[in-house]
Amino acid sequence: MAGVIGNDTGAHRWSIGELARASGVTVRTLHHYDEIGVLRASARTTSGHRRYTADDLRRLYRVRALRALGMSLDEIREALASSPAEDPAAMRGLLAAQLRQLTVQADRIQQLIAQVTGLLSQLDGASMPDPDQFLTTLEMISMLDTYFTPEQRDELARRRSELGADAVEEARVRFADLVEQLLAHADAGTPVDDPRVRDLVRQWDELGNAFHAEGVGGEQTKAAARRMWQDHRDELSARLPWPAERMAGLMAYLERARAAG
C-alpha cells in the first residue's frame, strides 16, 4: 500500500531530532503530529524512541506544504488518509474548497483595508474639528454591523461605489435641502396632503431608493435601516446638523404624509 515508490528495507531510519533538523520543523511539532495522527512515527525502539522512515519524511513534506497553503491539520489528515493515487478527486475537492475559503478571506481583508483607509482619511482630512466626530464614526461602524447582514453591507457599499463619491455628496446636499423644506412646512403647519409636501416626500423616497436594491432584498435593507433609526435616534441624529427632536418630529410628519398619500 504505502511506500510503493521508496520502500524502506534496510534504509536509514531517522530519530525525531534528525527528522526535525532535516525538515526544519521542531521536535514539539512532530510530537504534536504524532499525537493527533497527522504523522505517526512508523516504529518505536524498545525504549520508546520514535523512528521515522523515508516515507514518513515525504509525508511530512506533504503535511508542511498543505499547512503552508493554509489548511487545518484535520483537513490535512483527511486529505492524506486515502492515498491520492487512488482518489485524486478528493485532493482536487480539497484544494478547490481551500481556494474558495482563501477568496472569502481575501475579500474580507480588502473590505477591512477600505474601511481603515476611510477612517484614516477622515482623521487626516481637513475636516477634523472634533475628535468626537471620529469616535461617533467608530460607533456607527459597529451599529451597521449589528443591524445589517454582511450581504446587506456589501450591497450598500456596492451601490455607493457605483454611484460614485460625487453623486453621494450631491445626494447629501439634496437631502439637507429636503430636510429644510419639509421642516419649514411642518413648522408652518402645511397639511400633509398638500401637493408641495407630497412632491417633497416623493423626492425624499426617490433619494433613499437610490441607495437600496429593488425587490425583497432592498425592502429588508430599508427595514433594517428603519430599525436602526428607531433604536438609536439620538446617537444618529447627533451626526446631523438638526436637533434630535426636530428630526423625530420630521419623521412623524413624513409618516403622516405617506399614510395620507
Add this chain to the structure above:
Amino acid sequence: MAGVIGNDTGAHRWSIGELARASGVTVRTLHHYDEIGVLRASARTTSGHRRYTADDLRRLYRVRALRALGMSLDEIREALASSPAEDPAAMRGLLAAQLRQLTVQADRIQQLIAQVTGLLSQLDGASMPDPDQFLTTLEMISMLDTYFTPEQRDELARRRSELGADAVEEARVRFADLVEQLLAHADAGTPVDDPRVRDLVRQWDELGNAFHAEGVGGEQTKAAARRMWQDHRDELSARLPWPAERMAGLMAYLERARAAG
C-alpha cells in the same frame, strides 16, 4: 473627564442582558470584556449584578468597531485608555499599524491563492499521467519554504513572472539541451578546460543567473538553492529525466570545469 458628552445623572442604567440585546453581543462576551478590562461595568448592585451606563454603551460600540477592523482586545484597550480627544495621534498610529498588518495579510493570501490555483491547474491539466508527480510537487513546496526565506521566494516568483511562462519553458528546454551536451562530454572524457566545455558551462551559468537577482541577495539565493540540491539530490533529481547518479556526476564535472576556468 469621561462622559463630557453624555453625563449619566439620573439616566437609565442597563443590566448586562439589556446591554447585550441592545448591542448584539453575548453576555459571555461582556463578562470577558469586564474580566480583561476592555469594558468594565461602571457599577455593581449590592448583590453584585453589573450596571452599565450610556457611556459604557458608547464605549462598547467603539470596542466592537475596532474589533471588526481586526484589532486585538489588548490593542483596543490601549487605544481607548487615553481619551482620543486628548491624543488623536495615538489613534492615527494604531489605525496606520492596523492598515500595514492588513496589507501584509492580503499579500500573503494572494500568494496562497496563486499557489493553490497553480496546483489546481496542474491537477486539471492534460498532463496528469501520474498522481505521484503531484505529490512530489507538494513536497517541493515545503522544501522551498525550508530553504528560502520569504523574501527570496518573493524574488524568485517575481523574476519568473517577469520572464514570463514562455521564457521559463524555453529555459527549461535549453537547460535539458545543456545537460545532454555536457553529459556527452563527461562520458567522452573531454577535459574540463576544453573551450567547448567552457562555453557550455558559461551558458549554464548565464541561464541560471537569469533566475537570480544580482549582488549579495542573488548569491544568497543561489547558495540556498545549492544547499537544497546537496541535501535532497535524490528527491529533486527524481523530477528530472536523468538518473540521480548521472546528475551527481555532471555536477562534479561542472565544479571541476569552473575551478579550471
Add this chain to the structure above:
DNA sequence: ACTTGAACCTCTCGCCGCGTGAGGTCATAG
C-alpha cells in the same frame, strides 16, 4: 408572603497549533 421562572453570578473546560517548560529515562563518549 410565597413561588416560580428568568436573569444574573462565578468558575471551569474546550477549541487550534503548537511553544515552553518540568521532571524523568536512554544512549554514547571519555
Add this chain to the structure above:
DNA sequence: CTATGACCTCACGCGGCGAGAGGTTCAAGT
C-alpha cells in the same frame, strides 16, 4: 562510572470567546 545530550511523557499557556455547571437574585403573578 559519569557526564552530556537526546529522547520520553505530562501539563500549562496564548486569544476570544462558547458552552455548561451549580448557585443566587430579581420581578411578576398568586
